[in-house]
Amino acid sequence: MNDETIIAATRVWLEKAVIGLNLCPFAKSVYVKDQVRIVVSHAPHVDAFLEELDAELEHLSVTDPETTDTTLLIHPTLFPAFLDFNDFLQFAEAAPADLGLEGEIQVASFHPDFQFADTAPDDPGNLTNRAPYPTLHLIREQSIARAVASFPDPAAIFERNIETVNRLGPEGWAALGIPYPSKG
Template structure:
């Protein structure tokens, strides 16, 4: 349900992404680690106007370096939103190898990592309309830059962290396609 185009401002893209974070990721408790950094204002939202993977890679490099050079108290994680490139999920999925190589090229392995969200995210072996794919669906393609030590601390603080994936699947199955569609209306400001 990605809505892009010249009429959508960066501010609206960020607002939709923030509503997705608040109502889907935090609201459905898909990531129990997200609330703390959101409440403390430690999430950096960056809208890239890249129109091809090479431009996006340059932006990714800059954002990885920025996150590495910024104290976690100020920015713990970055959401690199790129509505104009890699809208095809398979192309996006292929780009993730390039993103991982960028982390390595910058000598940030073990320090930073890249997670991913996409409007058409699909787990291997699932149908496109399988509701469980929604655990990784966002209003726009997003490269999520994370600090490894923050992940380790968060996982250590949650006794059942290994069960998050299964709980997320159950949550989305209980919500169902109609509930997810209602949530999308809220995220896109249609409700």
């Protein structure tokens, strides 16, 4: 598995699900302006991956948003099990504050087997947070604030997304052709 394949799969997911289904109404503008940095990590263990996360957070904090507005940090092999990834998120989500970036950058997460609490693994709503590989999305809070200010009801996005994937169903999602290499 090479970086080009991983990035290509991630782009298919971005274009067909995140943007194509409008799961994130703010994604298209930064994607078409090539302001999304996609980084593939090959860190051999969690500590090294956290160091890479720190480096990407620092990079994003000093980079002009017109160049890079958001970053996707992908690790294709370190977290095959969602529960391990979910346990790791407490450290990832604390990283911005640890670096003095609280209020500047947030961390969101995606995983091929993402599962919301109190849902079954095959609940279609889980699809809203399923990416081809375990992915950390580093988001500038200033960008979120700008996007939210321009959206009539940002609180409704989550509910609308659940309705969208429920209507689509597993067959419709599969028809999008998003490659999930870990699923065979």
